[in-house]
Amino acid sequence: AQSVTQLDSQVPVFEEAPVELRCNYSSSVSVYLFWYVQYPNQGLQLLLKYLSGSTLVKGINGFEAEFNKSQTSFHLRKPSVHISDTAEYFCAVSEFRTGNQFYFGTGTSLTVIP
Amino acid sequence: DAGITQSPRHKVTETGTPVTLRCHQTENHRYMYWYRQDPGHGLRLIHYSYGVKDTDKGEVSDGYSVSRSKTEDFLLTLESATSSQTSVYFCAISESIEQYFGPGTRLTVT
Numbered sequence: 467a468q469s470v471t472q473l474d475s476q477v478p479v480f481e482e483a484p485v486e487l488r489c490n491y492s493s494s495v496s497v498y499l500f501w502y503v504q505y506p507n508q509g510l511q512l513l514l515k516y517l518s519g520s521t522l523v524k525g526i527n528g529f530e531a532e533f534n535k536s537q538t539s540f541h542l543r544k545p546s547v548h549i550s551d552t553a554e555y556f557c558a559v560s561e562f563r564t565g566n567q568f569y570f571g572t573g574t575s576l577t578v579i580p
Numbered sequence: 581d582a583g584i585t586q587s588p589r590h591k592v593t594e595t596g597t598p599v600t601l602r603c604h605q606t607e608n609h610r611y612m613y614w615y616r617q618d619p620g621h622g623l624r625l626i627h628y629s630y631g632v633k634d635t636d637k638g639e640v641s642d643g644y645s646v647s648r649s650k651t652e653d654f655l656l657t658l659e660s661a662t663s664s665q666t667s668v669y670f671c672a673i674s675e676s677i678e679q680y681f682g683p684g685t686r687l688t689v690t
Contacts, residue, residue: 467639470622498677509584509670509681510623517677556622558679566611566630566674567638570622 468493468559472571479547480579487542487574489557499540500558500568501531510556516540527551552578583607584682586671592688599658601685603671605651611674612654613638614646616667617684623670629654661689 469492479485491497498517502510514525521533531542540557557571583606593599603612611630615623615638625638627646635646643665645657658665666689671682 472622500678502681509683510672512678512680515678560677566613566677566679567625567628568613568623568679570624572620572622 468497468561468569470557470559470569470571472555472557472574474574475572476575476577478577478579481549482546484545485543485547485551485576487555487557487576489540489542489571491538491540491557491559491569493538493559493561495561498560499531499533500560501525501529501540501542502556502558503527504554504556504573506553513542513555547576547578549578549580552576584671584673584680586669586682586685588685589683590686592690593661594690595662596660599661599687601656601669601671601687603654603656603682605654605673607673607675607680608651609673609675609680610651611679612648613672613674613679614644614654614656615670615672616640616665617670618667626656626669658687661687663689665689 471490500515501513503513504510516533524530555574558568585604587602613628614626624640629635629648647655669685672679
C-alpha cells in the first residue's frame with residue numbers, strides 16, 4: 467500500500483506571502499496525485515490533480531503543484547496567500563493498477579495571519 | 581458541487597447500539613466510498629463499492645459493514661458502536677479517477 471507523508475502538520479504564514487505545502491509518497495509505480503482543501507466543518511474539495519502530461523498543474527484559487535517523479539513529491543504552492551486560504555490541505559495518491567483506491571496524507575493546517 | 585448528501589449530519593449514540601449512516605448521490609457514479617477522519621490520521625478508507633451489491637474492505641473495516649442495493653445509496657453500519665468509532669465520517673463518489681466528497685457526518689459514541 468501507498469504511504470503519503472505531509473511533513474508539516476501546521477504552517478503559519480503572513481497574508482500576501484508565498485507558501486509551499488509538502489507532500490511525498492512512497493511508491494515508485496505510476497500514480498495519480500491530488501490535493502484537496504477542507505474548510506472548517508465542511509467536506510473535502512478538489513483543489514488540483516495530476517493525471518499525466520505536464521508536471522506543473524494549476525488548480526483553483528491560484529494554487530499550483532509540481533510533480534517530481536524522481537523525488538516522489540507533489541508539493542503545493544501559492545505565490546500570495548489570502549486570509550480565505552486558511553484551511554486544512556490533504557495530499558492524496560492513487561495507483562494506476564489499483565484504480566480508485568486513494569491514500570491520504572495526515573493533512574497540513576494552513577493558517578494565514580493578517 | 582457533486583450531488584452527494586449524507587444523513588444524519590450529526591449523531592450521538594451510546595456504546596453497544598447499532599448505527600446506520602446513509603450516503604445518497606444523484607450523479608449515477610459507479611464507485612462509492614466510506615472514510616473516517618481522525619486528528620493525526622487524515623482520511624482512512626473503511627469500505628468501498630464498485631457497483632450495486634459489489635463491495636470490498638478498506639484499511640479500517642473492523643466493526644463496520646456496508647450495503648449498496650441501489651446505485652444512488654451506500655449505507656455504513658456500525659454493528660455495535662464503540663467509543664473508538666467516534667469520528668467524522670465522509671462519503672465519496674467517483675466515476676473515473678477523481679473522488680468527490682459529501683459534507684460529512686459527525687458521530688459521537690458515549
